[in-house]
Amino acid sequence: MTIKLAMHTWPYASNPRWLPAYTLEETLKRIKAIGYDAVEIGAASPHVFPQSLSPQRRKDIAQMLRDYELHLCAMLPAHGGGPGNNVASPVAEERQWAMHHYKEMVQLTSDWGGKRLICLPGWTIFGTSAQQGWDWARDAITEIATFADDFGIEIIIEPTPEDSNIVNTCEDTIRMMEEVGRKNVKLMFDTHHLIVMGEVMSDYVYRMGSNLVHIHLSDNDRLPPGKGIGDFPGLITALRDTGFDGYLSMECGWTQRGLSPDWVARTSLEYTKPLVDAANAR
Numbered sequence: 001m002t003i004k005l006a007m008h009t010w011p012y013a014s015n016p017r018w019l020p021a022y023t024l025e026e027t028l029k030r031i032k033a034i035g036y037d038a039v040e041i042g043a044a045s046p047h048v049f050p051q052s053l054s055p056q057r058r059k060d061i062a063q064m065l066r067d068y069e070l071h072l073c074a075m076l077p078a079h080g081g082g083p084g085n086n087v088a089s090p091v092a093e094e095r096q097w098a099m100h101h102y103k104e105m106v107q108l109t110s111d112w113g114g115k116r117l118i119c120l121p122g123w124t125i126f127g128t129s130a131q132q133g134w135d136w137a138r139d140a141i142t143e144i145a146t147f148a149d150d151f152g153i154e155i156i157i158e159p160t161p162e163d164s165n166i167v168n169t170c171e172d173t174i175r176m177m178e179e180v181g182r183k184n185v186k187l188m189f190d191t192h193h194l195i196v197m198g199e200v201m202s203d204y205v206y207r208m209g210s211n212l213v214h215i216h217l218s219d220n221d222r223l224p225p226g227k228g229i230g231d232f233p234g235l236i237t238a239l240r241d242t243g244f245d246g247y248l249s250m251e252c253g254w255t256q257r258g259l260s261p262d263w264v265a266r267t268s269l270e271y272t273k274p275l276v277d278a279a280n281a282r
Contacts, residue, residue: 001243003236003276005269006038006073007031008216011253011261013047020261021046027261028064034265038071040249041112043105044078050104062112072114073247074156074214077105087140088122088133088166095136098122102144110151116214117148118188119155121176123164133166138179145182156188156214161197168197170204177211190216190251195230202231202238209242217272218252224264225252226271233275240279248272 012020012027022030024047031039041048053061065072077085087098102119109117119141124133145155157176161168167176170189177185187208191201205212215235219228226232250272253264 001240001245001280003239003244003279004038004073004247005036005272005276006040006071006247006249007034007036007265007268008040008042008076008249008251009047010042010251011259011264013042013044013254022261024048024061025064028061028068028070030262031265032068032070034262035269036265037069038073038247038249039065040074040076040247040251041072042076042078048075048108050101050108053108058108058111065112072109072112073249074116074118075105075109075112075114076118077102077120085120086122086125087144088124088128088137090125090128095140099140099143102140103147106144106148106151106153109153115152116154116156116186118158118214119144120158120160120164121167123166130166134176137166138176141176141185142180142182145180145185149182149184154184154186154213155182156186158188158190158216159193160190161193170199170207174208174211186213187211188214188216190218191225191230191232191235192216192218192220192222192252195220195228200231201235205235205238205242205244212242212244213246215246215248216251217248217268218250222252222255224250224268224271227267232272236275236279240282248276 012022014021085098089095121137159167159173219230250268253259
């Protein structure tokens, strides 16, 4: 069992709103200098979008990750954008585009040495029943996971109750995984969503058990861990109890102006690393 730490690229990007933004190359340089040895990359401008990555730039970034000894712990296709990236859209063309986008992200994850791709199960549109939305999402994840298996990539389902309305709870997430029924489909959660919904982080850890392989770490209001009300010592204890072997990725600091991305990355590491080191030493 090893609990590991990573930094998400969102605070250094312009997603979901304009913030001080940096190229992916500059972002990797800063994250490494602050002390991380792993990174989670969000698929949004100005960092990563498969259609805007030339073959040479793909190779250059792969080499940069190797040179910096930065492990790509996961990639995250973002909600929204022009096409919407909604695997449960009532528009068939949009569903097909979203699945194609995920497959391109599988290829990119593999090219950059990663093993995990996060999957957001989409959202229903007015006129679509909850069951139909669920079925479309399940079928899409099944197709994506089948494709990803050939690349040795795990698809990780994330519940996002603030952003969607299909997979919102711990039980929803587990049920979706079970209905897809593929060995390379696993689970994760985002602590910010749990705080907003008034749920307990450690409950999710114990319920998801060995299928929990990744966590987005954030305090309330997307503050760095330890700057709000989140019970992160309790979370780390639960992870130690269950033998969690994955990454805590700092997905915080990108919903308000006035927060330096470097401060977010450094503050998150300074607070979380002692908790993780103590748990790993036991």
